Amino acid sequence: MNYFRTALLLAALTAFFLVIGYLLGGRQGLVIALVVALGTNLFAYWNSDRLVLRMSNAHEAGPQEAPELYGMVQQLAQRAGLPMPRVYVIDEDQPNAFATGRSPEHAAIAVNTGLLRHLSREEVMGVLSHELGHVKNRDTLTMTVAATLSGAIGMLASFGFFFGGGRDENGRPVGNPILSILAMILAPIAASLIQMAISRSREYEADRMGAEISGHPEWLASALGRLHAGTQAIPNATAQANPGTAHLYIDNPLSAGGMASLFSTHPPMEERIARLRAMAAQAMPTASAPLRTRPGGSVPQTGGRGPWS
Incomplete structure (x- = not known):
């Protein structure tokens, strides 16, 4: 049902984009909108991952640069049956993370240094499992397409504002001027709302998939509580400079303030945590052997600190 809803919303966003093009420029506007889309x-398909990582000032971290982090991603990717994604680190104190890439074979996971500093090892593994859930569900491509279409709608509305819409073959203005003005004002807002709906539905599914990958829903539930407290208290300068990337993060990086946080691209954190705790209460069985978080040892109690504390 979530996949059907996402496909429906993407179709609605694409159709809305073409309608706005027609309202602003008639047939010519429709053709321009189609070409732009x-x-x-x-x-976005070929370059979104590199663009997002560059905008986020992320630097790649291999097994030599970040052996603990790289090892955890490797272990979880094997457990999920996924190719090993590239691992990146962002020098931001706010605890947060995101995944990007057009497919599991071209995926990348980026984590803020604050995530490694403020969360326990088990909580970090819960977050990484969530991001791998996005990769497994191919959400990174879906949400990138949604973001680019939303941005293109805003650009198209601005184009119509500055150039006054289209004209027919006799030079007469096309369309209703009032409708065109309304489209210019409301189109970016409506596109953002559709993008929010897509992002929210995918976050719930990635939470569920992440809990299955790690086998410990309570790890992610605990991590989300700490993440949300961190995003509320610690600004993320990188995300604030590029608010178009906010929907990619596991929690809204703009929550610490500013007008960009007015429309949240994420579902309520309380609901996400409640769903994960319900999964934990059901003692969800795992298909593979118990996940170990320390070489040669058993899983420590959640809440302990990792070696980066």
Whole structure:
């Protein structure tokens, strides 16, 4: 049902984009909108991961640079049956993380240094499992397409504002001027609302998938509580400079303030935690052997600190 809803919302966003093009420029506007939609989506498909990582000032971390982090991602990726994604670190004190890439074979996971500093090892593994859930569900491509279409709608509305819409073959203005003005004002807002709906539905599914990958829903539940407290208290300068990337993070990085946090792209944290705790209460069985978080040892109690504390 979540996949159907996401497909429906993406179709609605694409159709809305074409309608706005028609309202602003008639048939010519429709053609321009179609070309822009195809161009932005092709660009996003091939370049979104590199662009997002560059905008976030992320630097790649291999087994030599971050052996603990790399080892955890490797262990969880094997457990999830996924190719090993590239691992990146962002020098931001706010605890947060995101995944990007057009497919599991071209995926990357980026974590803020604050995530490693403020969370326990088990909580970090819960977060990494969530991000791998996005990769497994191919959400990174879906949400990137949603973001690029939303941005293109805003660009198209601005184009119509500055150039006054289209004209027919006789030079007469096309369309109702009042509708065109309303489209210019409301189109970016409506596109953002659709993008929010897509992002929210995918977060719930990634939480569920992440709990299955780690086999410990309570790890992610505990991590989300700490993450939310951190995003409320610690600003994320990198995300504030690029608010278009906010929906990719596991928690809204703009929550510490500012107008960009007015429309949240994430579902209520209390609901996400409640769902995970319900899964933990059901003692969800795991398909594979118990996950170990320390070489040669058993899983320590949740809440302990990792070697980066």
